[in-house]
Amino acid sequence: MMQHAHAPVHAAAAPPCPTRGENRISLNNRFDLVYEHADQEVDTTASRRTRRGDFLRAATWAITHRLHPKAGDTTLRVARDLAARLNADGHVAYCRDAMWRRLGISRRTLERHIAVLRELGLLVWAVHGTRTNTRPAGSGEWAGTATIYAAVVPRAWDDALGHRVSGHGYHARHIGFTEHGRQLAIADARRRARPTRCRDTPSCKTNHPRPTAEMRGKKNNTSAPRGARPRPRRRHEIPEPYRASPDQAAHAVSVAAWVRPRVPWTQGEGLRRLAFALRPWIATGRSAADIAADLSVWRVPRRPASPASLIMARWSETEGRNKRAADPDSREDRASAVPPNAAFLAAMDAVRARLTRVSPPVEPEPDPPGFVIRDRILASLAQADRARRARTAEQCLTFAEWESVCDARERAPW
Structure with a gap:
């Protein structure tokens, strides 16, 4: 046996990396993941923009075909959460701190599956979040910049479903179907329109006996005997x-x-x-x-x-x-009881007279008319508005509050 018979076989050289913005499908029909962060931007991605329905179908297709070794059910849950919050432009705020609590996973797991969606060509950065304070200086408040993702679908998904795409990159448009794609779209539409069969639980009620109809003459019209239908009762009888x-x-x-x-x-x-x-x-x-x-x-x-x-x-x-x-x-x-004597009745009358002198009965004040109440409310609101405009800079807690006071003073009539 020759010396080099058991030598390890070296792998073939990898195909050259496609230029930025090109379709990332390898020469052997394999799906190439997007590992470079520079290719995961709106301006540089090879995927096209999409809406909620296509985004979920593309995510399900990519996870089902195991295009990424780390994609699974949790990745699909993350994609569904993002799809539920997409706006009309196909953008969604990351909201990491609220998202990992809502999904019941750790923060690191959420970041890993978001990276998986980016590598599958399903998410791209529209805005990078920063911790730079966007509030005015001296306001005492802090608010950073949120990370905004854009939902996209890779070109491999369009090719698999027979979509005809015009353009390239994020602003490409779906303009039609190929012959194979038309057949797939028709089958998918029929599957969605097919009513789902639901098996109801059999009723436990038996057929109640029905009254025999009265036959009057030779007419087809019949009516139930009088007294067969009970008179409807009110649901709630009001007590007397x-x-x-x-x-x-x-x-x-x-x-x-x-x-x-x-x-x-x-x-x-x-x-x-x-x-x-x-x-x-x-x-x-x-x-x-x-x-x-x-x-x-x-x-x-x-x-x-x-x-x-x-x-x-x-x-x-x-x-x-x-x-x-x-x-x-x-x-x-009561008849067997002893009635009160005259001294007790006189003492009770004296107590009642004393209580009447101490706290005489007060007649209820009539309610003021509606226009008086309205004038009082308008006067109190005007007084509160004047007091708000009369505040000084030291009395305002934030700079924005002081700016609103200045604007109110400028808008107020002389």
Whole structure:
């Protein structure tokens, strides 16, 4: 055996690197990855710009055909996240710090798969992010420049799908199909238009017996027997104390509008729900001031979840006590009790007279008309605007705030 029979066979020399901007397909029909960062720019890429649908299809095609040894399911997840945020120009902000948390992967893994998409010719840099502060000097704020990527598809994907492309590089355009590409596009369109078959769960209900139709004369038209169809019932029957005519409902809304701002724990309830809950109390003849005084002395949580439900529950308790008091047994107990004597009644009258002198009843103030409230609001807004324009540079926290004050002064009338 000759001496050089077992010598290692040297690999053939690699084909020359194509010039910048050319289609990166090797001589043996292999897809060449874009490793140079200089070829991953918008101005130097060989891929053409695209939108969301073609970007996802090209990414799926590249990952399925294993064009990159490190591409996988995580790469496709990253591509889908970018595609969901593409704008009309096919650009997307990187947002690395929010993206790796959203995808549930590490920051280093995200950077590695973004690099894989760039090497596959699916992403190119539109704007390089920097940490240079873009805020005005002295403002005390910091904001860097975001990295902006552009979605592209490689020329190899267009060739595989039979696309006719006009131009070269990022601004190339898809203008038609070859004969093979037309067949592929028709098959893909039919596959998308095909309805998906979904198997519903069989119903567990049995067929209900239907009433026998009445045959009247020799006509084809038949009708179900009378009484076969039940009369539709209302979903919610309103109890008796809460029923009201339209005028009574409007009066209840006005009472609730007066009560709600004066009782703190009812301010979280809607006006109509509160008015509905107060209808029984209004029906007893109480005024808005009496209802507000009664609600103010209740021992309730500071912010109840449903003030209207609490008021309705309290009314039910009151009605229950009244019914128990009206029973014959309770009347017998009341009859057997000792009535108060004259001295006790005189003492109670003296206490009531003293309380009336200390805190005389105050009549509720009428609400001001709407135009008075409007003038007050406009006056307060004008006063706030004058105070904002009267600030000095020392009173402003940022330089931008001081510039807005100066602009407001220039725009203000003399």
